[in-house]
Amino acid sequence: MLEALGLTIPHRLHEVTTQLRAGTVTAIVGPNGAGKSTMLAALAGLHAPTTGTVTLDGQPLAQLVRQERARRIGYLPQAGEVAWNLSVRTLVGLGRLPHRTSAAENAEAVKQAIAAMQLEPLAERALATLSGGERARALLARVLATEPHWILADEPLAALDLAHQQALIRRLRALAQEGTGVVLVVHDLALAMNHADHVIVLDSGKLIAQGPPQEALSEHFVAQVWNLKARWLGETGHRALAL
Numbered sequence: 001m002l003e004a005l006g007l008t009i010p011h012r013l014h015e016v017t018t019q020l021r022a023g024t025v026t027a028i029v030g031p032n033g034a035g036k037s038t039m040l041a042a043l044a045g046l047h048a049p050t051t052g053t054v055t056l057d058g059q060p061l062a063q064l065v066r067q068e069r070a071r072r073i074g075y076l077p078q079a080g081e082v083a084w085n086l087s088v089r090t091l092v093g094l095g096r097l098p099h100r101t102s103a104a105e106n107a108e109a110v111k112q113a114i115a116a117m118q119l120e121p122l123a124e125r126a127l128a129t130l131s132g133g134e135r136a137r138a139l140l141a142r143v144l145a146t147e148p149h150w151i152l153a154d155e156p157l158a159a160l161d162l163a164h165q166q167a168l169i170r171r172l173r174a175l176a177q178e179g180t181g182v183v184l185v186v187h188d189l190a191l192a193m194n195h196a197d198h199v200i201v202l203d204s205g206k207l208i209a210q211g212p213p214q215e216a217l218s219e220h221f222v223a224q225v226w227n228l229k230a231r232w233l234g235e236t237g238h239r240a241l242a243l
């Protein structure tokens with residue numbers, strides 16, 4: 001369990017308390033500037049809260065040795081430019097750094113992560129030559145190569161085309177089924193509604209709602225937080241938001 005208790009970072013997050021379960025997919029949603037990225041980074045142990053704590057299986061993250069934390073929590077920041085001109089395979093290999101495993105084991109994990117992100121044809125290409133979406137998939141593969149118990153990803157789907165979005169969602173759901181905790185910042189409310197087990201709604205640094213998607217993303221909260229008069233259409237798992 002990854003737990004935040006009274007998480008506060010001045011002007012960015014205000015007393016956020018939540019419990020995230022391994023084996024589930026959690027979506028963090030909210031308008032621009034709501035505090036989603038800040039919360040995700042704090043859950044990854046990369047942002048020390050002014051007050052409050054984050055614990056992983058009961059242990060404060062601040063007490064974990066950095067390497068141990070990096071092994072257990074894979075964190076993908078919001079997509080940005082990649083400064084290094086590494087090959088895709090080398091970048092993905094960096095995901096193995098927190099491990100002290102054999103070269104063969106590392107190579108196998110890298111191979112699987114590259115395959116999961118359908119990057120085989122690009123594996124030897126330099127990052128600088130990739131498109132935005134290809135680069136996003138390479139960065140994700142690096143997180144997958146770590147084989148962490150938790151995957152915390154900030155808008156991992158934003159740069160991906162529909163087919164790769166679906167492939168990634170299937171992959172993350174499969175990992176959750178095997179026990180991985182998956183936490184995603186997303187803007188697409190339909191995606192959160194259809195694919196998350198648990199949704200956290202933030203606005204102006206405050207936790208507005210949390211729970212199963214049909215509760216946390218009710219038309220009431222969509223109106224309150226996004227100031228949109230919207231209606232959910234369709235069946236469970238295939239719902240669309242009509243504006």
Ligand SMILES: Nc1ncnc2c1ncn2[C@@H]1O[C@H](COP(=O)(O)OP(=O)(O)OP(=O)(O)O)[C@@H](O)[C@H]1O
Pocket residue numbers: 011012030031032033034035036037038039
């Ligand atoms: N380094 C920083 N110093 C001061 N304020 C910051 C810093 N980074 C972010 N903020 C502010 O904290 C608030 C929350 O930012 P955050 O990036 O967590 O929002 P977000 O919900 O992820 O937004 P978006 O959807 O635009 O990515 C915003 O008002 C932002 O301007």
